[in-house]
Amino acid sequence: MIGTRKDLLGLEDLSAEELVSILDTARTFREVLDRPIPKVPSLRGLTAANLFFEASTRTRLSFELAEKRLSADTVNFQTSGSSVSKGESLKDTARNIEAMGIHLVVIRHQASGAPHYLARNLDAGVINAGDGTHEHPTQGLLDIFTVRERRGKIAGLRVAIIGDIMHSRVARSNIWGLTKLGAAVTIAGPPTMMPAEVERFGVTVARSVDEAMEGADVVNILRIQLERQRGTLYPSLREYARVYGVTSERLKRAKPDVIVMHPGPMNRGVEIAQDVADGKHSVILEQVTNGVAVRMAVLYLLAGHKAQGEPPVENVPTEAKQTHGEPSLHPRR
Amino acid sequence: MASPLCIRGGRVLDPARGIDRVQDLWIADGRIAGLGEDAPADVRSHPQVEVIPVQGAVICPGLVDIHVHLREPGQEERETIETGTRAAARGGFTTVACMPNTAPPLDDRPRIEYVVRRARESGHARVFPIAAVTRGQMGETLTEIEDLIEAGAVAVSDDGKPVRNAEIMRRALELTGRLGVPVIQHAEDPDLKGDGVMHEGWTSTRLGMRGIPDVAESVMVARDALLAELTNGHVHVAHVSAARSTEIIRRAKARGIRMTAETAPHYLLLTDEAVQGYDPRAKMNPPLRSARDRDALIEAVVDGTIDCLATDHAPHTEIEKDSDFDSAPFGIVGLETALGLYVKALVEPKHLSLSELILRLTVNPCKILGLPGGTFEPGSPADVTVFDPSRRWTVRASEFASMGRNTPFEGWELPGQVLLTMVGGRVTYRPDAVPASAR
Numbered sequence: 001m002i003g004t005r006k007d008l009l010g011l012e013d014l015s016a017e018e019l020v021s022i023l024d025t026a027r028t029f030r031e032v033l034d035r036p037i038p039k040v041p042s043l044r045g046l047t048a049a050n051l052f053f054e055a056s057t058r059t060r061l062s063f064e065l066a067e068k069r070l071s072a073d074t075v076n077f078q079t080s081g082s083s084v085s086k087g088e089s090l091k092d093t094a095r096n097i098e099a100m101g102i103h104l105v106v107i108r109h110q111a112s113g114a115p116h117y118l119a120r121n122l123d124a125g126v127i128n129a130g131d132g133t134h135e136h137p138t139q140g141l142l143d144i145f146t147v148r149e150r151r152g153k154i155a156g157l158r159v160a161i162i163g164d165i166m167h168s169r170v171a172r173s174n175i176w177g178l179t180k181l182g183a184a185v186t187i188a189g190p191p192t193m194m195p196a197e198v199e200r201f202g203v204t205v206a207r208s209v210d211e212a213m214e215g216a217d218v219v220n221i222l223r224i225q226l227e228r229q230r231g232t233l234y235p236s237l238r239e240y241a242r243v244y245g246v247t248s249e250r251l252k253r254a255k256p257d258v259i260v261m262h263p264g265p266m267n268r269g270v271e272i273a274q275d276v277a278d279g280k281h282s283v284i285l286e287q288v289t290n291g292v293a294v295r296m297a298v299l300y301l302l303a304g305h306k307a308q309g310e311p312p313v314e315n316v317p318t319e320a321k322q323t324h325g326e327p328s329l330h331p332r333r
Numbered sequence: 334m335a336s337p338l339c340i341r342g343g344r345v346l347d348p349a350r351g352i353d354r355v356q357d358l359w360i361a362d363g364r365i366a367g368l369g370e371d372a373p374a375d376v377r378s379h380p381q382v383e384v385i386p387v388q389g390a391v392i393c394p395g396l397v398d399i400h401v402h403l404r405e406p407g408q409e410e411r412e413t414i415e416t417g418t419r420a421a422a423r424g425g426f427t428t429v430a431c432m433p434n435t436a437p438p439l440d441d442r443p444r445i446e447y448v449v450r451r452a453r454e455s456g457h458a459r460v461f462p463i464a465a466v467t468r469g470q471m472g473e474t475l476t477e478i479e480d481l482i483e484a485g486a487v488a489v490s491d492d493g494k495p496v497r498n499a500e501i502m503r504r505a506l507e508l509t510g511r512l513g514v515p516v517i518q519h520a521e522d523p524d525l526k527g528d529g530v531m532h533e534g535w536t537s538t539r540l541g542m543r544g545i546p547d548v549a550e551s552v553m554v555a556r557d558a559l560l561a562e563l564t565n566g567h568v569h570v571a572h573v574s575a576a577r578s579t580e581i582i583r584r585a586k587a588r589g590i591r592m593t594a595e596t597a598p599h600y601l602l603l604t605d606e607a608v609q610g611y612d613p614r615a616k617m618n619p620p621l622r623s624a625r626d627r628d629a630l631i632e633a634v635v636d637g638t639i640d641c642l643a644t645d646h647a648p649h650t651e652i653e654k655d656s657d658f659d660s661a662p663f664g665i666v667g668l669e670t671a672l673g674l675y676v677k678a679l680v681e682p683k684h685l686s687l688s689e690l691i692l693r694l695t696v697n698p699c700k701i702l703g704l705p706g707g708t709f710e711p712g713s714p715a716d717v718t719v720f721d722p723s724r725r726w727t728v729r730a731s732e733f734a735s736m737g738r739n740t741p742f743e744g745w746e747l748p749g750q751v752l753l754t755m756v757g758g759r760v761t762y763r764p765d766a767v768p769a770s771a772r
Binding site: 109110112116117133134135166172198200 | 533534
């Protein structure tokens with residue numbers, strides 16, 4: 001299904017069928033990863049560029065590994081962000097990519113919508129690896145994949161997402177994906193970190209962590225980053241840990257077989273207690289492994305066809321491209 | 334007397350005098366001579382009358398926009414007084430008031446004089462500069478307001494930024510109140526705005542964008558209403574965007590507070606949903622707000638709470654605007670689309686009659702800034718706009734006279750094509766391709 005698309009910019013744009021198709025494909029690749037030689041030739045001859053305008057370790061490694069497991073060539077570009085003048089560099093980056101004949105671009109950027117800008121300006125497929133506070137679709141997919149592998153389904157599950165919803169691209173992608181697949185999502189966090197009209201996502205807003213935890217099948221705990229905010233949203237990490245930290249005591253309100261997720265890196269003792277992070281409910285390391293399989297699935301579904309027959313370098317002129325009001329996922333030309 | 338001019342056969346709208354009828358408009362020596370048979374006989378019987386037939390079109394006093402950014406001096410890569418006023422003429426405007434956030438800002442006499450001189454040399458419209466309230470628009474020290482007004486400024490404003498300090502706002506109102514000029518406020522609490530880039534609401538939540546709540550505007554409108562009451566000064570609220578602000582302004586007016594207000598076309602036609610797709614052409618400050626705000630603004634224009642209609646014409650280069658939404662500057666151009674957009678937003682849905690619209694684009698803005706014109710009173714300068722309200726045209730930014738191409742209305746089909754613009758009897762715009770009489 002996703003094979004009709006050029007880009008993966010967010011889970012908001014995907015249908016339930018497309019989500020399922022990615023998850024099913026990811027399962028195939030998950031099996032590949034368990035083989036003695038965990039590598040397939042699916043993207044041989046294609047080149048993927050990993051552009052990280054914002055620091056990242058695990059997402060970048062996970063994408064690079066996924067590309068290599070698919071036999072794609074990879075190039076990496078990483079910058080701390082502050083040293084680059086954002087708008088100009090993005091445009092020039094796009095032009096360079098075009099000139100180098102790269103087929104797939106994985107981009108992380110501090111500005112929401114930066115991948116959309118690239119997607120509008122490139123023939124190459126664009127995968128959003130996290131844009132500002134918008135979406136992180138492959139993280140959402142790997143979280144959902146992990147739940148589905150554990151529970152065998154998504155529909156009807158109660159999922160609690162705890163933390164800074166406003167600034168979390170992980171939360172947005174999870175909410176879109178989970179609700180499309182029929183899960184009941186409850187969110188909890190400081191009122192100062194709840195974005196405007198958040199209930200329109202189709203989620204329940206709980207007044208406390210305890211309330212959100214009630215009967216949950218899944219608890220997804222978001223990383224809290226007070227240092228990156230304006231300083232007026234929450235008094236201190238200490239207060240946060242006390243009011244919103246997920247402890248084993250609070251976890252007791254969830255289902256006995258609840259699974260605990262965290263996108264990492266964790267602030268142990270702040271949003272997640274030590275014994276919860278390492279406890280029997282935690283699937284946090286499984287998420288990391290599944291991340292590679294999910295990213296392989298996305299890469300394959302977006303670009304697999306290019307490795308089979310189409311010329312390695314496209315020569316579509318760029319002038320004719322539309323630049324206004326396009327949806328964030330574009331049909332392949 | 335040089336050859337008089339007769340603009341013949343159009344529907345004359347002169348809302349200041351309650352005139353709405355088909356009549357000839359006579360012009361002699363750069364001034365309005367009169368309407369129809371009221372024009373002096375020596376004008377009408379002159380042997381060499383130049384006739385411009387405009388059957389089916391509307392003839393009204395030249396449009397006045399009291400909120401434009403001409404970018405000169407210092408930002409000539411975005412716009413100049415020459416190109417900006419050419420855009421004004423093309424949009425049917427004969428008079429503009431330009432904001433002082435140039436580089437350097439218009440905060441001392443030589444800079445005001447520079448704008449006045451440049452406008453005289455290269456302008457295609459009358460240009461009235463607005464001076465800064467504070468030096469460098471830094472919000473700390475008042476400018477020499479009386480000197481600036483004497484030099485030709487018609488108001489003071491730190492537009493682009495609000496006057497954040499309430500004490501400075503109070504003193505500015507006390508000083509300007511004496512002179513009868515307003516302080517024009519870009520009402521926006523900087524702390525509530527934070528680093529927001531669009532309206533705070535469901536769309537910003539979905540797009541993961543930092544929001545600017547409507548109250549960022551409204552709290553400052555409320556504060557300024559109280560300060561205007563205290564000082565008996567005149568606050569003019571620039572580009573009103575929020576429903577709550579209209580409620581405050583309405584109540585302020587009812588209390589007799591000297592508060593006037595303007596809005597811009599985009600707030601009447603678009604909502605924050607236009608940001609969908611992260612299009613920087615939908616990025617302006619204040620931001621596009623909700624449908625509820627849009628509806629309240631229309632209501633406020635209709636009942637006179639919002640006195641006049643401006644554009645906040647804010648040209649930027651293509652390089653600046655061709656980027657991701659976050660990095661792009663705030664602002665869109667407006668002079669060449671305003672008339673059509675206002676007809677579409679207000680007249681076509683029958684919120685206002687054409688005459689009521691023209692009132693808000695001529696007489697009312699002139700009153701707010703104490704500008705001459707806005708009427709066909711015999712003897713007034715012959716500033717004239719002729720347009721065909723029913724003829725439709727398509728917005729093509731590539732055809733703009735402005736150097737700015739940043740409009741969210743690209744490709745829109747609009748009513749109200751300008752057929753002739755005239756300043757002091759001199760033609761400043763007349764499209765060759767379009768015959769003056771269409772039907």
